[in-house]
Amino acid sequence: MRGRLQDQSALFSYIRPEERIPAAHPLRKVRELVREVLKELSHSFGKLYSREGRPSIPPEQLLSALLLQVFYGIRSERQLMEQLNYNLLFRWFVGLSPDDPVWDPTVFTKNRDRLQQGDVFQKFMTKLIEHPRVKPLLSDEHFSVDGTLIEAWASHKSFKPKDDLDDSNGSDFHGQKRKNDTHRSTTDPEARLYRKADGREAKLSYMGHVVMENRNGLAVAGTVSEANGSAERRASEAMLKKKAKKSQCITVGADKAYDTSGHVTALRKMNITPHIAQNDSLTKTGKRRRSAIDARTTRHIGYRISQTCRAMAECIFGWGKQHGTMRKSKHRGVARVGTGFLLNLIAYNLIRLPKLIAA
Numbered sequence: 001m002r003g004r005l006q007d008q009s010a011l012f013s014y015i016r017p018e019e020r021i022p023a024a025h026p027l028r029k030v031r032e033l034v035r036e037v038l039k040e041l042s043h044s045f046g047k048l049y050s051r052e053g054r055p056s057i058p059p060e061q062l063l064s065a066l067l068l069q070v071f072y073g074i075r076s077e078r079q080l081m082e083q084l085n086y087n088l089l090f091r092w093f094v095g096l097s098p099d100d101p102v103w104d105p106t107v108f109t110k111n112r113d114r115l116q117q118g119d120v121f122q123k124f125m126t127k128l129i130e131h132p133r134v135k136p137l138l139s140d141e142h143f144s145v146d147g148t149l150i151e152a153w154a155s156h157k158s159f160k161p162k163d164d165l166d167d168s169n170g171s172d173f174h175g176q177k178r179k180n181d182t183h184r185s186t187t188d189p190e191a192r193l194y195r196k197a198d199g200r201e202a203k204l205s206y207m208g209h210v211v212m213e214n215r216n217g218l219a220v221a222g223t224v225s226e227a228n229g230s231a232e233r234r235a236s237e238a239m240l241k242k243k244a245k246k247s248q249c250i251t252v253g254a255d256k257a258y259d260t261s262g263h264v265t266a267l268r269k270m271n272i273t274p275h276i277a278q279n280d281s282l283t284k285t286g287k288r289r290r291s292a293i294d295a296r297t298t299r300h301i302g303y304r305i306s307q308t309c310r311a312m313a314e315c316i317f318g319w320g321k322q323h324g325t326m327r328k329s330k331h332r333g334v335a336r337v338g339t340g341f342l343l344n345l346i347a348y349n350l351i352r353l354p355k356l357i358a359a
Helices: 028-042 042-046 059-071 077-086 087-095 105-117 120-129 233-244 261-269 301-322 334-358
Strands: 142-151 159-161 183-185 193-196 202-213 220-227 250-254 273-276
Touching: 028 042, 028 059, 028 087, 028 120, 059 077, 059 087, 059 105, 059 120, 059 334, 077 087, 077 105, 077 220, 105 120, 105 334, 120 220, 120 334, 142 301, 193 261, 202 233, 202 301, 202 334, 220 233, 220 250, 220 334, 233 250, 233 261, 250 301, 261 273, 273 301, 301 334
Parallel strands: 142 250, 250 273
Antiparallel strands: 142 202, 159 183, 193 202, 202 220
């Protein structure tokens, strides 16, 4: 018998959102882990808010919504609020009932900046990797470091001379020599013009850096810096200094960009064994570079294992640029771009952790 179309919906619904989400949905385990970490951050949240005044967006719901934005590659907070308005799955994950009003996008953005000032995203990352069910999955001796370019939210037209008082739109720059020393973006002054390799186009970019443990390829630290030739080495030294142990030597795998005598010396002073790929290629003048890594390091089987494991760092960047929001930042400034980068690292870990914990 053919059913009849009824445009008039029921006035009331007696099914809870919890019952509408499939039992095997992958976000169930993720939501459980996120709630446990957020519960540990309750004391840190309390320090960011006054005891008086109007109640703000609960920080637990704010962080959950931002994670959804990365999980599903939603481009902006305005689109995120639109999804929260009608997507029952999103409401369930964040903790909104079907009748709760959705927040204004501007208010949501202001509250996100408050969490950024309180360094909440870094604390969330730390609490996640120290979780009792997550910590046994991580290696505390063997790590890898790598960097990637994050395209800035600024165009070439905004890259103008620092002393230029002309109000032109900047579209006529053909034949000009433009450098970071003499030019600056009027849209995002902290972005730098940088090319990934010789023969590639230069873009206004930031540089994201990650420290990955080698057991399961999970991100354990991350930061964002200005894009320049030495940023990868300086950022890795700063992050690895917190991981170094005075009583135990750790190893760090890296690609050829990290093969400099100064960087290798700095790592060894921190009791870190550098398992860095040897850069002994020919220069433009025909001379062969001299690697800072010699046979005393490369002869060991651990060096070859580190070189194999460090390739897993590309999976972190690949996921963040293909599925997350890492490819082109929607924010301006190192601090805000760094927040988005950390969220992508956290989301990558959360996507992989349920299966690793179950195994």
